[in-house]
Amino acid sequence: MxxxxxxxxxxxxxxxxxxxxxxxxxxxxxxxxxxxxxxxxxxxAAGLYNPVVFKRLVKSWLADDLLPYMDTFYPEMENLLQSEFYFSKRILKPFAEEQEKTLWLKKTEEGIGKYLNEAIYYEDLNGIVYNPLGISEVMHAGNLDTVxxxxxxxxxxxxxxxxxxxxxxxxxxxxxxxxxxxxxxxxxxxxxxxxxxxxxxxxxxxxxFKLTKGETLTIKLTHDHSIPFKIVLNKAVFILPIGNDLYKVGATYEWNDLSENTTEKGKLELLDKLQKVLKVPFEIVKHQAGIRPTVNxxxxxxxxxxxxxxxxxxxxxxxxxxxxxxxxxxxxxxxxxxxxxxxxxxxxxxxx
Ligand SMILES: Cc1cc2nc3c(=O)[nH]c(=O)nc-3n(C[C@H](O)[C@H](O)[C@H](O)COP(=O)(O)OP(=O)(O)OC[C@H]3O[C@@H](n4cnc5c(N)ncnc54)[C@H](O)[C@@H]3O)c2cc1C
Incomplete structure (x- = not known):
């Protein structure tokens, strides 16, 4: 018919x-x-939203317009679909160098400042994270549980x-x-x-299109080393708690190999970066790859x-x-x- x-x-x-x-x-x-x-x-995808581009410490394109729109759209859809998938999170950024911290503090006084917390924390999240230079925080960030x-x-x-x-x-x-x-x-x-x-x-x-492949790992930490659900860590890689002591870690950026397969190279890159942030042992539970529809x-x-x-x-x-x-x-x-x-x-x- x-x-x-x-x-x-x-x-x-x-x-x-x-x-x-x-x-x-x-x-x-x-x-x-x-x-x-x-x-x-x-x-x-991890489904993160973050108004700050870390590389240059500038506002993400149209962030001031997009964020208020999202804050209405996704909760409305949670209501319609009777499901929970939109979470506000604290993105914590451990500094890798003194210069990075100096730039961060300078930028808190500019337009982007409303998204940058000027407080520097020296906590190591219960002994989990290497944090000799301090951690700061992006405000108004979070993630959509895409699945x-x-x-x-x-x-x-x-x-x-x-x-x-x-x-x-x-x-x-x-x-x-x-x-x-x-x-x-x-x-x-x-x-x-x-x-x-x-x-x-x-x-x-x-x-x-100028496609970009990305790979992620899902890792498990022991229960006594858990990172609170409300926090995302970001230092070269993001570590996103997804519940049940599991964490999504990513992501890689690859422009040449555009197959949907996971690779040893991608895994090693993520593990190398992860070991520079986490002080505690972890187990790899899943390895995934996807192709981002990126444009010239x-x-x-x-x-x-x-x-x-x-x-x-x-x-x-x-x-x-x-x-x-x-x-x-x-x-x-x-x-x-x-x-x-x-x-x-x-x-x-x-x-x-
Ligand atoms: C590792 C990784 C991490 C990422 N992290 C983030 C993040 O933290 N935050 C963020 O905002 N973005 C993130 N992204 C980017 C984001 O995932 C993409 O921009 C987004 O998913 C693109 O969505 P899409 O619907 O355009 O494409 P897709 O997700 O590719 O969906 C296209 C759909 O169309 C279907 N389809 C295609 N062709 C056909 C056909 N001929 N017939 C029927 N169905 C078809 C496919 O099966 C699929 O379901 C990440 C991407 C990757 C790979």
């Missing part, structure tokens, strides 16, 4: 899920199609009869002037949210296909999907429904 909806969304990673929820919230009907790949960036979020979304979409599990077949698209159909489903638009797999999409593979100019890829306006893309969330996706899903919804222009920096029209 044929079906008619406003939008078909391809991909139920963070981008597709957040866009589907946003469109549903604004009263639109959607169908979400996903192939249930277990090794996606969204399933591997819990995606599982809750899938359950909700399935229950609402709007989820199809299959590999999307591009040859089944047919377009007419004001609509598009896929198999027996017709819609005003198909919105592609396939993450890095967009590089295989015949309509959007021209977009300038480090900005999202959003907008309509230049020749087929029935096709759109919502992708390129790079290393910051948790922060970017809710804000830009809302912007794309306004663009599609009310013709409010997209931010030029994210509109794929910038590559025409």
């Amino acid at each position: 044929s079906k008619k909806v406003d939008y078909i969304i391809v991909g139920q990673g963070l981008a597709g899920s957040i866009l589907a929820l946003t469109l549903l919230k604004s009263g639109k009907s959607v169908i979400v199609i996903d192939n249930a790949n277990p090794n996606t960036a969204s399933k591997v 819990q979020f995606l599982t809750s979304c899938k359950k909700y979409f399935t229950k609402s009869n709007l989820f199809i599990e299959e590999v999307f077949d591009y040859s089944q698209i047919s377009m007419s002037e004001n609509s598009v159909s896929y198999k027996d489903i017709s819609a005003t638009k198909i919105i592609f949210c396939e993450g890095y797999k967009a590089t295989e999409n015949p309509f959007f593979k021209w977009l300038p 100019d480090r900005r999202p890829l959003i907008g309509l296909h230049p020749e087929h306006p029935q096709l759109a893309v919502f992708n390129g969330m790079g290393t910051k999907c948790v922060m970017l996706a809710p804000f830009f899903a809302n912007q794309l919804t306004y663009f599609l429904e009310s013709h409010t222009p997209l931010d030029k920096e994210v509109d794929i029209a910038r590559f025409k």
Whole structure:
């Protein structure tokens, strides 16, 4: 039996899920199609959000706009999906050098200062962490439990009869002037949210992705050496408590090997960095890899296909999907429904 909806969304990673929820919230009907790949960036990610770029100690792009938006969006979705996945955390940063501490203290007096705690702590978290130079703290940070979020979304979409599990077949698209159909489903638009797999999409593979593979480890510490759930440690790697004495550790950045497989090289890199932070023994429980949909100019890829306006893309969330996706899903919804222009920096029209 044929079906008619406003939008078909391809991909139920963070981008597709957040866009589907946003469109549903604004009263639109959607169908979400996903192939249930277990090794996606969204399933591997730690889901951290952090308004500070540690490398240069500057504010993350649009942080002041994105954070308040997220703080409304995710709790609303926790309510809708009857699940808990959005956690505020203290990101603690042990300093590696005196210079780093001096710069941190200087920056607390600038615009970014509202996100930097000026207090320096000399605690070692019960003997767990090497901390000779002190630790400081990023304020207004946390994480989205991405697996819990995606599982809750899938359950909700399935229950609402709007989820199809299959590999999307591009040859089944047919377009007419004001609509598009896929198999027996017709819609005003198909919105592609396939993450890095967009590089295989015949309509959007021209977009300038510069993909980055990332690997993570899940480690176990003994119960008497636990790091409080409210804390994330970050010194060359992040250590994120995920409950039951387990911690997610990451991540690597690799531009050449873009396979979905984990590697010995990635594992050794993480272990080397981890051993410089943790004083206590740990056990490796899991090793994962995913490919981030990163872009040449480090900005999202959003907008309509230049020749087929029935096709759109919502992708390129790079290393910051948790922060970017809710804000830009809302912007794309306004663009599609009310013709409010997209931010030029994210509109794929910038590559025409
Ligand atoms: C190791 C690592 C750590 C990270 N840490 C963070 C972090 O702390 N904070 C943060 O904000 N971001 C982080 N990221 C980045 C973040 O994970 C990505 O930006 C985000 O997950 C991208 O989501 P997406 O939905 O665009 O892509 P994906 O997660 O790749 O999802 C795409 C979905 O589309 C499906 N799909 C693709 N092609 C098809 C098809 N033809 N048919 C059907 N389905 C299809 C896939 O199966 C998948 O479910 C991290 C990434 C990695 C790899």
